[in-house]
Amino acid sequence: MTSCHVAKEPIKKVAIFGGTHGNELTGVFLVKHWLTNGAEIQRTGLEVKPFITNPRAVEKCTRYIDCDLNRVFNLENLGKRMSENLPYEVRRAQEINHLFGPKNSEDGYDIIFDLHNTTSNMGCTLILEDSRNDFLIQMFHYIKTSLAPLPCYIYLIDHPSLKYATTRSIAKYPVGIEVGPQPQGVLRADILDQMRKMIKHALDFIYDFNEGKEFPPCAIEVYKIIEKVDYPRNESGEIEAVIHPNLQDQDWKPLHPGDPVFVSLDGKMIPLGGDCTVYPVFVNEAAYYEKKEAFAKTIKLTLSAKSICSSFH
């Protein structure tokens, strides 16, 4: 008889996705390595499947072929009639949903880790899609504690209009893993090592959980997205100002209304404005120029989780 508040089903099926964006190389090469030598990611009693989600984009070392795979896993796209005319990534999303989902059903994978890199100076980042998920809050708490003193930040994208239909969202427990800074098309050993450690701690947590360990109530600091900010542009849509040197590389650091955020090509400084302190993330991410996002504003929150344990014990 346990004192645990929330008993959860043991975890059986875990997937690790790499290459959702074909030029974010850490996930690509970790998954390729684990496909030939998977010892490191095996845990007794757990099925852990590494998988390359966008092989054509990986082949061309580009983010995507037709459209961003990590934005198309909504029910509308997943339900479209299969046809040659569908964008490659939508067809691929349907295949992935069939293999690892279906989304919103009981048959899908329990956990999917989706590996990403960013050109932003975000360090080790875990991405949470649901602020009330005790299991994932506990997992993230465990990973963050295990990685210390290496910082690990938690980005909460639970926002009605800003949240997006990720590849990993077909699992019961979707986990985004984002490590930067790393240029597109470059594989850095230090970044690879950090991502590898994050996965190791995540799998250790799942194993401990399945073995019956009880995780007491915990709290984590998270950064919740509130708004995306585009670059200043002219009438033709061309970028007229760049991220100010004071903001460049300062992801997660407090940004105040009077602080510089952009500097125009003719030298004018543009401040944040508004009336509250925010914490910027995805500052100067290469892939977001076309998505009209120079950085995202977040606010700091604390999320709590009840104690959890596996219902099997």
Add this chain to the structure above:
Amino acid sequence: MCALPTPWEPLRRVAVTGGTHGNELGGVYLVRHWLQAPGELQRPSFSATPILANPAATAVCRRYVDQDLNRTFTNTFLTSKAAPDDPYEVTRAQELNQQLGPKGSDQAFDFILDLHNTTANMGTSFILEATRNLFPEATFSMHLCRYLQLQSPELTYSILEYQAPGETNGLPSVAKNGICLEMGPQPQGVLRADIFSRMRALVASTLDFIELFNRGTAFPAFDVEVYRILDSVDFPRTEDGHLAGTVHPQLQDRDFEPLLPGAPIFKLFNGKDVLYDGDSTVYPVFINEAAYYEKSVAFLKSRKLTVSVPALPALTAAPTLAP
């Protein structure tokens, strides 16, 4: 290939090219800015022409469409008969050769400054392409580098000499004199304000130097360290050619620092180290440049040597100012 003499007339026809690789954004944004506001490129004795070298690649933010433009300025490509199914960059190289060349002729532009970025930690570097000897071909460009260094003595600028096997093939080689300005680290598809403003200041100082020369300034001989590129080292690969590891943490970001035999250069995915097995110290550059993975280059080896640059004599005739 005849050696080009040092200029004996003022330099009138100068080009600053950006977007030779469409995802190296420093040059792209500078050229776009100058096309709308060219005042910055004007000097009393000449005006520099801003050119977006690879517009199609720039439009899709990729290095190239069909082939690397900055390897396409060879005699073969430049003189081949134009065909509708030519690679985009061959057609473009021929257009640029018309506008800025013809390469090797007396009608060619006097000087091309070609703007580049790298994902490697190379700070501010100048790349000279030479067929055999650096001098007298590169005398003018070497004096330019010296002038730029003296303007900012607290910063480290590096000069790389690349000896083309056979003929030169880069964009600057179309003009009588030319140089690549390479700044990093900056990811492809990213514009960093610090790199952008430093690149802009270097272009301004370059034009100031040309103006000084045009006004009859003489520049004395000097000695300088250059890095002469030797050969390249590929990533460790599996039997089927895929990456088996990447640049070792102890080599990453250490461009221009001495690499000794026995030092680690790669970390394999299985955790093992690969050590440098050369028999002498080399100076690695372009360490972990994104665009070089497909060229099978993890880094380039270079030798550091001191070269004696001959004096750049003053123009004897008083220059006439541009109308």
